[in-house]
Amino acid sequence: MIDTLSKYIPEEAVKLVHEILINHPIDIKIVNRRTTKHGDFKKLKNGSLQITLNKDLNKYQFLLTLIHEIAHLVTYKHYKRTKPHGYEWKQNFQYLMLPFLQPTIFPNNVLPVLANYLKNPKASTSSDVNLTYALKQYDEMSGKNFIFELQHGSIFTFNNKSYKKGNIRRTRFECVELSSNKTYLFNQNAEVIILK
Template identity: 75%
Template structure:
């Protein structure tokens, strides 16, 4: 398993990940990009557990997603029925992630953001705009931009529909779909194609 994963994670993280997987053996499948999630943890029909992770993630996002999903597995083994991202999962994620918060594994600019994130981790790293933006800097150029980077009134493409960026509410942007004239709320770190 670790041989397959080693090309997706930072070199200095391989030994730590291998140690975790020896203590918590689970099937890990690397899959094509899914628009709605980076990874997931599930129990299959035959009662076997599996983690899936998108193959298009940069090595730092991949590692963070892997540990996130392993924490679900560890939490399930300990408690069976708890909230998916409740206090039990948060503690397991923190415990598993802490050894990776090192300049030998993550670039210096990510370390304070990761340290802040694991204080109270959320269901998605995407909920932390600063961390998401910093991680995105290590992606291969996808030609996409975050919506918060666009000027007010900019026209953009999202899921084959054309939108115009409007006003910001607390954490989301009002955007008008050009054909229907309906207003949609976009997360500030939604990735869109500029026109």
Template identity: 50%
Template sequence: MSNVLQKYLPEHAVQSCFELIKANHVHLKIVNERVTRHGDYRKDAQGYHLITVNANLNKYRFLMTLIHEIAHLVAFEKYGRYIKPHGNEWKLTFQKLMVPFIRPEIFPNQLLPLLARHFRNPKASSDTDATLSLALKQFDAEENDKNYIFELPYGSHFRIHNGRIFKKIALRVKRYECVELSTGRIFLFQPNAEVELLPS
């Protein structure tokens, strides 16, 4: 297992992650990309702890996703199955598990202050922290032809991953208000949502 992890994790995080996986009896599956999530955790009918993580994540995002999912497992085991999935118990557990990894041997220097800020109050997804998400994205292996919502001019049309088409109309606090062209319904998008800009 540690040989497999070397392909996906920063070098100095491999042994600690391997120990966490062993200690918590995790069955880890590295899977093809899912657009809606980076990873997930569930306990199956036989009582096995199953964690999946997307194979296409860069090594820093892979590490954060793996620890995020192990934190679900540990929080449920410690506090019971009825806690909120991303409530205070999970946040405390995620912080405690993640802090030992937030050091220059593991993460590049430019990410360390962003991670320190993020883990003061971790969110359900690092994608909702636009600054951290953009900083992590620069380490992705492949460039893609997608744009971020915040880069698009107001009034432009764009397509999201499932083919639905929207028009960007306004900024509301931190998120962008966009109208779906086929229904006229208003949706709010994170500034770092990746979309395909359509020709005007």
């Protein structure tokens, strides 16, 4: 398994990941892109445990997602039933991530925002706009922008519909869908295609 994973993570992280997987073996599947999640941990109907990871993630996002899901495994093994992203998971995730917080593994622009995120990690790395933006710099060019990068009044497409960017409401942007004139709320780091 580590031979397969080594193609997706930073080279300097391979040994550390291998050590974790020796202590916490699990079936890991690399799957096509899912728009709703980067990865997941689940118990299958036959009772076995599995992690799935999207294969289109850049190596830093892939590593972060892998450790996120392994933290679910460790939490499950110790507690069986807890909140999915509760205190126990947070502690395990922080503990597992600590050895990876080094400039030989993560770039200098990612390290400080990643360290800040790990003070109180959320269910999704996407909920941290700064971390999402820092990690996005290492994606292959997609032709997309984060909605927070667009100017007020910009026209963009999202899921084959056109919208006009409006005001921010706490953490989300109000955007009007042009064909229906309905207002929708967009997360700040939603990826969209600018039209004008």
